Amino acid sequence: MTYRYDVVGIGNAIVDVISLTEDAFLARHGLKKGAMTLVSAETADRLYADMGPAIEVSGGSAANTMAGIASLGGRAAYMGRVHADQLGQVFRHDIRATGVAFETPAATSGSPTARCLVFVTPDAQRTMQTYLGACVDFGPDDVAPAVIEDSHIVYLEGYLWDKAQAKEAFRKAVRVSHANGNKVALTLSDAFCVDRHRAEFMALIEDGIDVVLANEAEIKSLWQASSIDDALAASAARSDRIWAVTRSEKGSVVIGGGVPIAVPAEKAPRVVDTTGAGDLYAAGFLCGLAQERPLAECARLGHICAAEVISHYGARPEISLRVLANARMK
Amino acid sequence: MTYRYDVVGIGNAIVDVISLTEDAFLARHGLKKGAMTLVSAETADRLYADMGPAIEVSGGSAANTMAGIASLGGRAAYMGRVHADQLGQVFRHDIRATGVAFETPAATSGSPTARCLVFVTPDAQRTMQTYLGACVDFGPDDVAPAVIEDSHIVYLEGYLWDKAQAKEAFRKAVRVSHANGNKVALTLSDAFCVDRHRAEFMALIEDGIDVVLANEAEIKSLWQASSIDDALAASAARSDRIWAVTRSEKGSVVIGGGVPIAVPAEKAPRVVDTTGAGDLYAAGFLCGLAQERPLAECARLGHICAAEVISHYGARPEISLRVLANARMK
Numbered sequence: 208m209t210y211r212y213d214v215v216g217i218g219n220a221i222v223d224v225i226s227l228t229e230d231a232f233l234a235r236h237g238l239k240k241g242a243m244t245l246v247s248a249e250t251a252d253r254l255y256a257d258m259g260p261a262i263e264v265s266g267g268s269a270a271n272t273m274a275g276i277a278s279l280g281g282r283a284a285y286m287g288r289v290h291a292d293q294l295g296q297v298f299r300h301d302i303r304a305t306g307v308a309f310e311t312p313a314a315t316s317g318s319p320t321a322r323c324l325v326f327v328t329p330d331a332q333r334t335m336q337t338y339l340g341a342c343v344d345f346g347p348d349d350v351a352p353a354v355i356e357d358s359h360i361v362y363l364e365g366y367l368w369d370k371a372q373a374k375e376a377f378r379k380a381v382r383v384s385h386a387n388g389n390k391v392a393l394t395l396s397d398a399f400c401v402d403r404h405r406a407e408f409m410a411l412i413e414d415g416i417d418v419v420l421a422n423e424a425e426i427k428s429l430w431q432a433s434s435i436d437d438a439l440a441a442s443a444a445r446s447d448r449i450w451a452v453t454r455s456e457k458g459s460v461v462i463g464g465g466v467p468i469a470v471p472a473e474k475a476p477r478v479v480d481t482t483g484a485g486d487l488y489a490a491g492f493l494c495g496l497a498q499e500r501p502l503a504e505c506a507r508l509g510h511i512c513a514a515e516v517i518s519h520y521g522a523r524p525e526i527s528l529r530v531l532a533n534a535r536m537k
Numbered sequence: 538m539t540y541r542y543d544v545v546g547i548g549n550a551i552v553d554v555i556s557l558t559e560d561a562f563l564a565r566h567g568l569k570k571g572a573m574t575l576v577s578a579e580t581a582d583r584l585y586a587d588m589g590p591a592i593e594v595s596g597g598s599a600a601n602t603m604a605g606i607a608s609l610g611g612r613a614a615y616m617g618r619v620h621a622d623q624l625g626q627v628f629r630h631d632i633r634a635t636g637v638a639f640e641t642p643a644a645t646s647g648s649p650t651a652r653c654l655v656f657v658t659p660d661a662q663r664t665m666q667t668y669l670g671a672c673v674d675f676g677p678d679d680v681a682p683a684v685i686e687d688s689h690i691v692y693l694e695g696y697l698w699d700k701a702q703a704k705e706a707f708r709k710a711v712r713v714s715h716a717n718g719n720k721v722a723l724t725l726s727d728a729f730c731v732d733r734h735r736a737e738f739m740a741l742i743e744d745g746i747d748v749v750l751a752n753e754a755e756i757k758s759l760w761q762a763s764s765i766d767d768a769l770a771a772s773a774a775r776s777d778r779i780w781a782v783t784r785s786e787k788g789s790v791v792i793g794g795g796v797p798i799a800v801p802a803e804k805a806p807r808v809v810d811t812t813g814a815g816d817l818y819a820a821g822f823l824c825g826l827a828q829e830r831p832l833a834e835c836a837r838l839g840h841i842c843a844a845e846v847i848s849h850y851g852a853r854p855e856i857s858l859r860v861l862a863n864a865r866m867k
Contacts, residue, residue, distance in 0.1 A: 227855070255630060256630075258630075258634065259634050259635075260595065260604070260630075260631040260632075260634045260635050260853060261627075261630070261631060261634070262592050262593065262594045262851065263592065263593035263594075263627060264592045264593075265590065274590070292622075292623055293622055293623040293624050293649070293650075294623050297591075297593060300585060300586075300588075300590075300591070301590040301591060302590075304588065304589050304590045304591070305589075305590050319623070320623075521592065523590060525557070
């Protein structure tokens with residue numbers, strides 16, 4: 208069976224507003240370092256007013272992943288909701304310019320295009336405050352069945368799991384994908400998101416997810432485990448699913464058929480900004496999976512992509528990941 | 538006499554859209570490497586559609602210079618015209634976040650905020666295609682006399698010298714500044730701009746400019762000189778003006794009282810993107826001038842600022858120029 212797309216991602220379409228900052232700024236505004244927090248338009252405006260000079264770069268977790276897959280030479284598509292405004296045009300331009308198909312129409316009423324204020328501290332950690340804007344209206348009508356049918360893997364961004372219509376959109380994507388014998392992957396996105404929706408995430412995984420991606424905090428939250436080993440064991444017990452758990456500098460653990468394999472991280476040339484590390488790991492992993500490579504190789508690809516993206520500001524690759532991966536995977 | 542501001546800059550308020558590209562892209566679109574070309578909204582859209590993924594960073598020549606002065610610890614203000622749109626908000630946020638006063642009201646009708654498509658080739662050169670948008674309506678009403686009166690130096694961006702109302706705005710700024718015994722500086726901005734308006738630039742310099750900044754091509758064009766030595770000699774003959782001529786890796790020549798002094802360039806840690814080199818030289822030079830330092834020291838400050846900005850993407854400093862200059866000027 209051949210597909211038009213290796214992976215189609217569904218996520219929050221966001222423009223990142225990135226600024227270097229000091230720890231004192233986080234303290235002054237009561238921001239939790241390393242976390243992603245949803246904020247109102249008013250809070251976003253207040254924080255922005257106090258933020259230093261910034262650069263604007265297209266972001267969004269699943270969108271970054273699709274950009275990474277395209278850079279690896281994979282065929283990717285994306286669904287997400289922007290407004291018909293300047294930042295919406297920027298988002299559409301950038302994702303298309305990477306070679307990702309993106310046809311979700313821009314909203315002409317309602318909130319502006321979403322933005323994420325990213326505060327990068329000298330330790331290369333990022334603290335994110337997201338105003339969701341136009342993203343909150345993403346619904347089943349934004350899920351194009353023809354694209355889902357023609358995609359080997361559908362990749363769902365857990366961040367969306369807050370609004371009823373987004374959940375309905377996910378269920379529609381799962382239905383269409385599985386009706387065609389395709390695969391569905393889910394990233395848990397955020398430990399707080401998992402906390403809020405644990406039972407529903409469990410039900411979603413039970414009913415329709417083939418591949419789960421998570422970091423340590425997220426997988427522990429999912430299983431309410433006190434240690435990462437317990438969380439990995441609980442995941443392995445669900446041997447009919449594929450699990451990929453990232454562990455920062457410790458690399459990742461991938462589990463298929465109940466067998467965990469630890470894969471070491473790739474050495475990054477330098478660590479400037481960790482924004483996008485998980486997104487780009489997902490890019491390599493899913494691209495490998497679509498090519499039906501062994502899981503350890505999928506993880507390796509993921510680490511190569513993550514190492515590139517943390518070596519500079521912004522959450523999308525600056526060089527060809529295809530060229531990089533070919534050189535490294537020899 | 539003490540002033541509220543060391544320097545107030547008047548220029549085109551532009552957001553830069555920066556993308557890495559190959560020489561083949563320039564050839565395909567017939568773009569002249571290293572030049573700044575004004576383009577229509579349609580041409581900008583066409584080029585943007587073919588451009589790679591980009592980052593958005595506030596720019597504008599005089600605005601970059603004011604951001605540099607603020608980073609050096611100088612007191613700077615800015616006048617320029619944006620539209621009341623998202624990129625206009627980005628521009629206003631960024632320049633204010635650097636500490637520059639910027640009160641020109643945003644236009645609520647007419648064209649959108651200006652943008653400059655910057656194509657950076659692997660040799661670190663930048664080729665710029667500018668859609669002027671809201672900038673073309675800058676006029677005398679946008680020049681706030683109280684700010685001009687309270688600024689040691691007014692800095693005029695030659696790029697504006699195209700429209701009748703911008704010329705009238707310049708003349709108003711010169712009038713108000715000189716009526717208060719303040720100084721006026723002009724950057725010639727672009728050799729093609731000088732070609733188009735040579736006689737008028739000469740008359741402007743004759744009537745009201747105390748300090749002229751230019752690069753080699755611009756100063757040669759002004760004097761219609763076939764060599765840089767001839768152009769420098771012609772400048773020196775106008776000994777009642779201060780001249781600062783940048784010569785890329787050869788450093789700069791500053792002339793006061795008819796005496797030329799060659800000042801070597803500072804070594805840059807690396808050369809990534811030459812966008813903003815001239816703008817940041819002007820920042821150091823003008824900041825030194827406002828502090829009434831010797832001309833050679835002003836030039837030295839200029840070179841230190843330029844070396845920082847070419848070591849990364851974007852035309853505004855990423856680190857404190859005050860800290861950098863203090864360390865280097867010891």
